[in-house]
Amino acid sequence: MKNTNIFKPYLMKAPEYLGGKGTNEVVTKANKIYKLSSNENPLGASPKATQSIVESAKNLHIYPDRTGLRLQEALANFYDNELSADQFVPTNSGSESIEFIARAFLSEGHECIVSNPSFMPYTMFSGWNGAKVIDIPLELPNYELNVDAILAAINENTRLIFITSPNNPTGTYIPKEKIDALMDGIPEHVIVVLDEVYYHFANAADFTTAIPYVQAGKKMIAINSFSKTYGLAALRIGYAYSTPEIAQYLRALYRPFLINIIGLNAGIAALSDHEFIDATVDLVQKERERFYPVFDKLGLTYWKSQGNFILFKSPIDAPKLEQQLLEEAGVMVRNATNFGAPNCLRITIGTADANDAFLKGIQTLLG
Ligand SMILES: Cc1ncc(COP(=O)(O)O)c(C=O)c1O
Numbered sequence: 075m076k077n078t079n080i081f082k083p084y085l086m087k088a089p090e091y092l093g094g095k096g097t098n099e100v101v102t103k104a105n106k107i108y109k110l111s112s113n114e115n116p117l118g119a120s121p122k123a124t125q126s127i128v129e130s131a132k133n134l135h136i137y138p139d140r141t142g143l144r145l146q147e148a149l150a151n152f153y154d155n156e157l158s159a160d161q162f163v164p165t166n167s168g169s170e171s172i173e174f175i176a177r178a179f180l181s182e183g184h185e186c187i188v189s190n191p192s193f194m195p196y197t198m199f200s201g202w203n204g205a206k207v208i209d210i211p212l213e214l215p216n217y218e219l220n221v222d223a224i225l226a227a228i229n230e231n232t233r234l235i236f237i238t239s240p241n242n243p244t245g246t247y248i249p250k251e252k253i254d255a256l257m258d259g260i261p262e263h264v265i266v267v268l269d270e271v272y273y274h275f276a277n278a279a280d281f282t283t284a285i286p287y288v289q290a291g292k293k294m295i296a297i298n299s300f301s302k303t304y305g306l307a308a309l310r311i312g313y314a315y316s317t318p319e320i321a322q323y324l325r326a327l328y329r330p331f332l333i334n335i336i337g338l339n340a341g342i343a344a345l346s347d348h349e350f351i352d353a354t355v356d357l358v359q360k361e362r363e364r365f366y367p368v369f370d371k372l373g374l375t376y377w378k379s380q381g382n383f384i385l386f387k388s389p390i391d392a393p394k395l396e397q398q399l400l401e402e403a404g405v406m407v408r409n410a411t412n413f414g415a416p417n418c419l420r421i422t423i424g425t426a427d428a429n430d431a432f433l434k435g436i437q438t439l440l441g
Pocket of ligand 1: 238
């Protein structure tokens with residue numbers, strides 16, 4: 075019998091996604107470790123969600139809801155019924171939403187467009203389905219979306235365009251005007267995926283979510299997560315929303331009892347925790363302003379952020395500065411080189427204490 079290759083060639087060359095390190099993987103001379111490397115919530119988890127987890131944990135032997143309908147209804151209510159429950163697709167994390175979308179629309183022979191530096195799973199998960207990934211990089215100096223080049227790169231095989239606002243790792247956002255131009259230019263067979271997992275932190279006047287486009291029936295899918303504003307990163311819960319037709323198509327990919335009961339109930343509870351959402355957003359929006367004058371004083375290049383993190387260029391070798399910040403100040407930051415931002419570091423906005431440790435540390439090291 076001839077030697078058959080049982081491996082899909084495009085999976086053979088798939089890179090492994092490695093998230094940021096945990097605090098147990100690093101050592102420091104400082105008294106305390108501040109993990110400002112994974113865009114987590116500095117205030118912890120929503121207390122209402124935490125309470126619901128205790129309740130849900132009493133019935134772990136029972137299968138969860140057959141569908142995510144209860145969370146879909148809570149989301150419709152959260153969005154003041156601007157969207158209906160059938161437009162939501164609960165998932166076990168924003169990452170899983172991306173995976174579903176890639177699986178639902180991409181196969182061998184298809185193409186998708188990404189704009190790096192950005193969240194790596196768009197490229198990875200598209201590759202898992204055999205699709206070709208075209209990178210139309212964000213344009214420097216301000217990391218702006220290159221709408222004309224994206225439109226020019228579309229052909230009959232293109233199915234998805236991934237855009238992110240606010241974008242990870244740059245913190246930049248896409249003004250509504252640009253998204254309008256993109257949506258006006260795309261042909262019928264292309265869907266725009268707008269990843270808005272950091273949307274709560276944006277306050278620019280011309281920032282937009284996907285809602286107006288989805289309401290107008292445009293081919294757009296939004297990606298959201300409970301990992302950031304709601305502080306539920308460990309639970310792995312998220313959702314997408316789109317037109318009723320696309321949402322139903324995505325829900326057809328559900329495994330049996332897809333949404334775990336702890337995540338489902340915690341997500342519903344977190345949506346009602348307005349006090350916690352407001353406290354998180356206030357902290358991030360206020361604290362992120364404290365970084366800019368220090369970066370200015372040090373003469374660092376950085377990008378003003380609409381997210382809960384800031385990207386800055388390291389004036390020395392980035393891994394070296396990353397290591398020094400950890401060793402001397404106990405602050406973990408993320409090297410963004412792999413995201414496509416060479417020699418840049420990304421710092422998550424933490425509590426005032428954690429931010430002080432970083433700001434003091436970086437001034438000592440570079441001042
Ligand atoms: C832009 C972006 N999209 C999606 C996600 C996925 O979030 P999660 O899988 O934790 O819900 C992240 C996480 O860092 C992100 O930065």
